[in-house]
Amino acid sequence: MIPEPRMAAFRAEAYGLLAEAFSYPEEMICRNIIDGQLQAELCDTISQVYPGSAVAVLALAEELAVPSGTDCDAVESAYLCSFELDAPSSPCPLYEGAHIRDTERAEILLEVKSFYQNFGLAVSADLNAPEDHLTAELEFMAFLAAKQADAEETGKDPAPYLMAQRDFLERHLGRWLPLLATTAEHKVAFGFYRAMCRLVGTYVAGDLDLMQRQVPRVPSAARVEH
Numbered sequence: 001m002i003p004e005p006r007m008a009a010f011r012a013e014a015y016g017l018l019a020e021a022f023s024y025p026e027e028m029i030c031r032n033i034i035d036g037q038l039q040a041e042l043c044d045t046i047s048q049v050y051p052g053s054a055v056a057v058l059a060l061a062e063e064l065a066v067p068s069g070t071d072c073d074a075v076e077s078a079y080l081c082s083f084e085l086d087a088p089s090s091p092c093p094l095y096e097g098a099h100i101r102d103t104e105r106a107e108i109l110l111e112v113k114s115f116y117q118n119f120g121l122a123v124s125a126d127l128n129a130p131e132d133h134l135t136a137e138l139e140f141m142a143f144l145a146a147k148q149a150d151a152e153e154t155g156k157d158p159a160p161y162l163m164a165q166r167d168f169l170e171r172h173l174g175r176w177l178p179l180l181a182t183t184a185e186h187k188v189a190f191g192f193y194r195a196m197c198r199l200v201g202t203y204v205a206g207d208l209d210l211m212q213r214q215v216p217r218v219p220s221a222a223r224v225e226h
Contacts, residue, residue, distance in 0.1 A: 008149035008158075010049050011207065015142035017042040018200050019135045022094060023127075025079050030072040033192060039064040042199070050206045057202070063195035078190035092180065092187045092197070096132035096172060099179040108132055108172075115168055116140060119147075134180070137173055138200075141165060141207075159215075166211035174208040177201040 021038060023029055032038040043061060047054040066075070083094045096112070097105030112131040116122055121143065123129065123136050130136075144165045151158035177200055184197035 006149070007049065008145050008152060010045060012142045012145035012149060014042070014045045014049055014203060015138050015145060017045060018196075018203065019138035019142060021196050022135050022138065022200070025072070025075045027072060030075045033075055034066050034070055034072070036065060039192075046199075046203055050203070050210075053202055053206055057199065060195045060199055063191045064199070066192055075190075075192075078193060082184075082188045082190055082193045092183045094134040094180075095130065096134075096137065096176045097130075099176045099183065105132070112137065112172060115164070115172075119143070119164070132172075134200075137168075141168065141173070144168070162211065162215045166208075166215045169204060169208040169211055173204045177204050 017038065020029055021033070021042065025033060029038070039061070043057045043064070046057050082092055085091060093099070095105075097108045100108060109131050113122075116131065121140065123131050123133075127133065127136060144161045148158045148161040148165070150156075151161060177197075181197045181201040184194050188194040188197065
């Protein structure tokens with residue numbers, strides 16, 4: 001296990017790599033996927049942060065590998081068909097609001113946007129996507145973990161960043177990523193992206209457990225009966 005306070009920095013790195021994996025595969029990202037560099041870095045980082053997940057991560061390694069001869073056009077096409085287009089099958093959207101059915105998407109967008117604004121953030125114009133896009137939510141977690149690491153290393157109070165991570169995982173990523181993984185099993189043909197949907201869920205589940213243990217909720221005071 002990585003000793004504190006470096007743990008938060010490694011967690012931030014893992015979230016950043018996950019965000020990259022789900023970003024539109026422009027040339028540099030595409031090359032990192034094809035040659036396996038992104039997969040290797042991601043699996044190594046997650047296994048170091050959460051040694052208990054190493055077996056699950058290694059089990060996905062073969063599926064994460066891109067078949068020999070795959071080019072960037074094929075990866076781009078797979079991304080679009082998996083997450084953006086209606087062909088060859090129904091898509092597996094990378095938007096929280098497309099998977100959560102018991103809450104209006106407008107409400108989800110408003111709450112996610114409020115999380116970002118509380119830390120002076122907004123979705124980058126480069127992403128060209130709503131606030132509930134998976135990449136945006138993962139980048140937000142990377143930011144919070146990095147701020148936690150900085151606070152711990154400089155003697156500042158990391159509590160606001162810890163509480164925000166716990167709350168964001170509980171209310172957002174931790175709720176909808178299991179649904180994303182289930183949808184991907186049926187609707188994503190490209191092995192890399194199908195396996196990534198499972199891997200991101202595995203990582204977030206472990207991270208949510210960590211945050212709930214590190215920042216437990218204080219029970220309300222017991223009501224006194226008169």
